[in-house]
Amino acid sequence: MPDYKWISCKTLLNKITNKDRLFQGDYTLDPYQKCDLGCRYCDASEDTVYIKSSAAELLKKEVAEMDGGTVIVGSTVDPYQRVEKKERITRKLLWVLIDHGLPFHILTKSDLILRDLSLITESKDARVTVSLSTTNKKIAETLEPYASSPEERFNAIKKLSEKNVRVGAAIMPVLPMITDESLEEIIWMAKNAGAEYIVYAYLELKGEQKKRFFSTIERYFPGYLEGYKHLYGQGYLPLNYTLDDKIRVYCDKYNINTVFGGNL
Ligand code: SF4
Structure with missing residues (x-):
């Protein structure tokens, strides 16, 4: 387990100057x-939280x-870590948002969110x-x-959707070569579970x-190492790697919206 430390903050809400894409x-x-x-x-994964x-x-x-507006809960780290x-x-923060009638959008990789399902349905x-x-x-492990x-x-x-909470799946991050292998299944399973959209x-x-991720690839996916070095040689993903077309095809096939920069 990491170390945990309490900190006091001057502000919690961060105003997004351009609406989050x-x-x-x-x-x-x-x-x-x-x-x-x-x-x-992930660079947010650290020894101290x-x-x-x-x-x-x-x-x-x-x-x-x-003055109102939608609050994204968990923009840089997982709120259900x-x-x-x-x-x-x-949970306490969601109470405040619900109490003030503010719309919110939670991003997570954890099913701990189900603990708060009945609270979320109050929004x-x-x-x-x-x-x-x-x-x-x-x-994944x-x-x-x-x-x-x-x-x-x-x-x-599935559980969120059964309670009529608007829910979608994010393929995030798309991991070159690794995500490719289960791309169609992610979209199909998300749709089956009740997701309304894919981002x-x-x-x-x-x-x-x-450096850290390259060591992980070298250790667990050695066959992909050269590919990663090639793709991330410049530090960013070059435009010649994309799953955009495949994602659109699978989203059409399974009749689910895909959004990249549009309205959810
Ligand atoms: S859950 Fe999100 S923020 Fe936390 S370590 Fe994973 S990618 Fe980073």
Whole structure:
């Protein structure tokens, strides 16, 4: 387990200057700094996770001065990471948003969100996007060791959808060569579970994060190492790798909306 430290913050809500392209929000809200779900491709996965103290009290003051807008809950780290089970900061923040009638959009890789299902259904305008990069349990365990399994994430989509919460799946990040193998299955299973839409974004790798992820690829997926070096040689994904067309084809095939920069 990482170390956990409490920190006090001056503000919680972060105003997005241009409406968020992918998730269509006006504000972001992160109950924690850094994340304990340990995804190997993520630069938020660290040895110390910071828990924001007095978060609900602070949020109450901030929402009192807001003019409305949609709040993205979990923009940089997962709001249902492991520490949330004990500390329940996300849960307390959702209470505040619901109390003030504010729309929110939760992003997560964890089925801990089901703990708050009945609370979420009290909102008049809640949306949840559950993200995953593979349907392969072993690969998910290797790359996202403490996140919920793909099966648990599809089950979370199903349970949310059964309670009429607007829910979608995010293929995030798209991991070149790894996500390719289960792309169709992700879209098919998301649709079957009740997802209304698919959004997606490609893996970006920079600096230390790139070095760390290359070591992971070398260790667990040695056959992909050269491909990754080629694709990420410049530090970003070149335009000659894309799953855009395939995603559109599968989304058409399974009759589910796909959004990249449009309205969800
Ligand atoms: S759940 Fe999200 S924020 Fe947490 S380590 Fe994984 S990718 Fe990073």
